[in-house]
Amino acid sequence: MNEKPIVGITMGDPAGNGPEITVKALAHADVYDRCRPIVAGDVKMIEQAAHFVGRPDMKIHRCETVSEALFIPGTIDVLHLDLISDVKAFSIGQVSIEGGNAAFQCVKKVIELALSGEVDATCTNALNKEAMNKALEFYRGEMSDGHTHFDGHTEIYAAYTNTKKYTMMLAHHDLRVVHVSTHVSLREACERVKKARVFEVIEIAHKACKNMGIENPKVAVAGLNPHCGENGLFGTEEKEEIKPAIEAARAEGIDAIGPIPPDSVFSEALGGWYDIVVCMYHDQGHIPLKTVGFVYDREKQAWKAVEGVNVTLGLPIIRTSVDHGTGFALAGKGTSNELSLVNAVDYAVRMVNGRKA
Missing domain, CATH: 3.40.718.10 (Isopropylmalate Dehydrogenase)
Incomplete structure (x- = not known):
């Protein structure tokens, strides 16, 4: 029997709306009909995000390994990386070294999981390039195998998968x-x-x-x-x-x-x-x-849709992503649209199934 693919999702920069989008996306029970999602991130930030979006009923299951995940609708499995020291003191909506490092470590982790075969595909929430590179410079490569700068997700994936053509x-x-x-x-x-x-x-x-x-x-x-x-x-x-x-x-x-x-x-x-x-x-x-994926409702003065999927091609592993930024201005409000992440997860599943066919 073919099991549903395991998709590793990064929480993104914790100062942005990535954690909130993740909770809202995984509140869609039908996502679990198509795959087995697990979040690489910090349990404390995901719990906070659940309150921001009005879903304190969502259970957050802390995992130390992928094998501990439950993959049950209504429960979000989080591979806990213990990235934020003090959630109450952490500033939402602002560029920070701590946030940049957290986002980077989540990406690095899902790449490792994909290369080892523990997940079938990876899906990334947005990171802030300034915050990430400030963190890389601050740690002077200690946390990133000597790297002190990346232009973005694509270059991180290329570096850690040793991919030249992408x-x-x-x-x-x-x-x-x-x-x-x-x-x-x-x-x-x-x-x-x-x-x-x-x-x-x-x-x-x-x-x-x-x-x-x-x-x-x-x-x-x-x-x-x-x-x-x-x-x-x-x-x-x-x-x-x-x-x-x-x-x-x-x-x-x-x-x-x-x-x-x-x-x-x-x-x-x-x-x-x-x-x-x-x-x-x-x-x-x-x-x-x-233009076709981002639709703003003039009358309601709100985004009707923020859709689109970013896929890195040429890699030995599958990577899809939301096609928008960190949404610092929206962070903590619980109003961010999750459809881009839902679509990105679906696209990852489609690519896994396409490779198997």
Whole structure:
């Protein structure tokens, strides 16, 4: 009998809304119909979060190992890492070394669990990059095997899994985007549009779709310049780098299409023309995803939906994540929307099942 996959969820920066989102997401009993979730974090912060969201009825089960988890709806299994010394003194909604270190240690732990086979997939809540890097600098590598800086989750996963070729995928239902570059300046992003890297990302995107059960993925490749450069009038990257990468991918049997003007490719993808879009830089992919996934209700003056999933592709383990920040301004209010985390967990399960198929 195939058991439901075990998903290791990080609590995120405890000064943010990650602990609250975690409690609200795991209050959905149907999550347990699809997987066995366990939270890497601090029991004290999860208990506090349960009160913030008005769910003191949720039982918080402290675990020292994954094997001690109960995986019962109504009970949240927490792999206790004892990260916050004094919950009452810990400041919610503020950048801190303690919070940054806690978030980092949770990520490091779920990576270790995945590499050892104790969990089948990992799912991360948001961390604050400033807080994390302040913590890494403060401890001068003592808590991170010598590392004193990371740009974010993706780079942590790459470092601790020894992965050289990877990329970020964002997804909102069937709209999926991957990136040639992410956290660099726009000037540097343009310089990184090279045939080898574009081809690499097309390959990773194709494989990811196959792993999700898409039999014959259609991979759209966006251009970099307006109108895809108009045959060199507005730039030559399409002619010199992107199109050759597409041709190389097609020679490998990948159904890569493009380059396609960025101002139309996402509408076409939403219409079902493509299974995934290769984007040339961070905002080219993030803006359309967050436009459809983040919905603000004008009349109620509140977020109706904050959805979207972040997936790191190319890793030997599965990592999905919420597609939003730490929500410091919302922390402690109990009003944060948990659907992004629910979707991220579901996506992790889908990827586990796709790899088994």
